Amino acid sequence: MAEIELKTAPADFRFPTTNQSRHCFTRYIEFHRCLAAKGDGSAECEKFAKYYRSLCPGEWVDRWNEQRENGIFPGPL
Amino acid sequence: MSFTGIFHFFTNSPCDAAEPWQLGSQDAATPMMQGIIDLHHDIFFFLILILVFVSRILVRALWHFHSKKNPIPQRIVHGTTIEILRTIFPSIIPMFIAIPSFALLYSMDEVVVDPAMTIKAIGHQWYRSYEYSDYNSSDEQSLTFDSYTIPEDDPELGQSRLLEVDNRVVVPAKTHLRIIVTSADVPHSWAVPSSGVKCDAVPGRLNQISISVQREGVYYGQCSEICGTNHASIVVEAVSRKDYGSRVSNQLIPQTGEA
Numbered sequence: 490m491a492e493i494e495l496k497t498a499p500a501d502f503r504f505p506t507t508n509q510s511r512h513c514f515t516r517y518i519e520f521h522r523c524l525a526a527k528g529d530g531s532a533e534c535e536k537f538a539k540y541y542r543s544l545c546p547g548e549w550v551d552r553w554n555e556q557r558e559n560g561i562f563p564g565p566l
Numbered sequence: 567m568s569f570t571g572i573f574h575f576f577t578n579s580p581c582d583a584a585e586p587w588q589l590g591s592q593d594a595a596t597p598m599m600q601g602i603i604d605l606h607h608d609i610f611f612f613l614i615l616i617l618v619f620v621s622r623i624l625v626r627a628l629w630h631f632h633s634k635k636n637p638i639p640q641r642i643v644h645g646t647t648i649e650i651l652r653t654i655f656p657s658i659i660p661m662f663i664a665i666p667s668f669a670l671l672y673s674m675d676e677v678v679v680d681p682a683m684t685i686k687a688i689g690h691q692w693y694r695s696y697e698y699s700d701y702n703s704s705d706e707q708s709l710t711f712d713s714y715t716i717p718e719d720d721p722e723l724g725q726s727r728l729l730e731v732d733n734r735v736v737v738p739a740k741t742h743l744r745i746i747v748t749s750a751d752v753p754h755s756w757a758v759p760s761s762g763v764k765c766d767a768v769p770g771r772l773n774q775i776s777i778s779v780q781r782e783g784v785y786y787g788q789c790s791e792i793c794g795t796n797h798a799s800i801v802v803e804a805v806s807r808k809d810y811g812s813r814v815s816n817q818l819i820p821q822t823g824e825a
Binding site (some may be wrong): 493495496497498499500505507508509510512513528539544545546547548 | 643675680682683684685686688697699700710741743746748750759765770771773774775
């Protein structure tokens with residue numbers, strides 16, 4: 490029975506209100522910008538990946554991944 | 567609180583689901599709900615004070631407005647002192663009400679500690695799906711499940727009608743949770759009265775609520791935003807568990823085994 494360490498995306502002071510949609514979107518963008526800056530598979534970017542996976546619903550992530558593949562992602566990657 | 571029989575003096579059965587003819591709130595499971603109940607008691611005290619005072623004056627005025635008993639009505643139209651008093655005094659009472667109210671309001675928004683866990687509650691027509699994504703190492707969710715209400719003709723003995731679901735949300739007790747509520751189609755609302763939680767699930771928006779369930783138990787809630795034909799049937803049920811770790815790893819292993 491492994492002890493699961495409970496850790497998740499911390500409360501971000503940039504998004505203090507109830508609406509966290511921008512928080513999720515920002516983490517996703519930060520991850521991909523980090524990848525672009527540091528190269529794929531970089532360990533530092535894994536932190537951002539965990540954050541956006543915790544916050545964003547799977548459907549949103551899938552849709553954005555698809556948009557990125559098709560080059561129509563509406564964000565500053 | 568309901569006591570089940572005279573032989574169960576020391577059995578507590580907390581009220582965490584709606585009871586028939588229930589007047590008061592359900593028992594609090596989080597500090598926020600306890601704060602709401604305490605505020606309610608504070609306000610209720612002043613409410614009773616004002617109610618008794620106003621009723622007394624009203625009844626007294628009607629009683630004395632009897633032509634046989636009081637044939638000459640009074641013709642007092644001014645009275646500076648009493649007018650000042652009856653203006654100042656009622657404006658002090660809302661101040662007594664406002665102090666605990668604002669204290670609770672701002673303490674609800676305070677971020678004291680970072681949450682330890684994030685659970686996503688996604689509303690659909692007409693079921694819920696929950697995602698626990700803190701543990702996955704790729705974009706595939708590690709723990710996602712749908713939660714359907716058990717239909718009316720199906721429940722087992724002892725289960726509440728239209729309040730039970732097949733897969734309950736399991737959360738660890740005494741842990742700061744962040745619940746992200748959203749919807750995949752139409753607006754819903756995720757509500758658990760014993761935890762003092764009601765949060766609208768709006769498509770395209772992530773609403774965050776923080777709770778920390780203080781005791782183990784099963785808490786029931788219902789969808790609180792009309793969402794179609796089976797609106798009455800969506801249910802939220804959270805079980806607070808000390809041995810959450812083992813419970814989740816049991817569910818994780820089959821998932822990651824398949825993934």
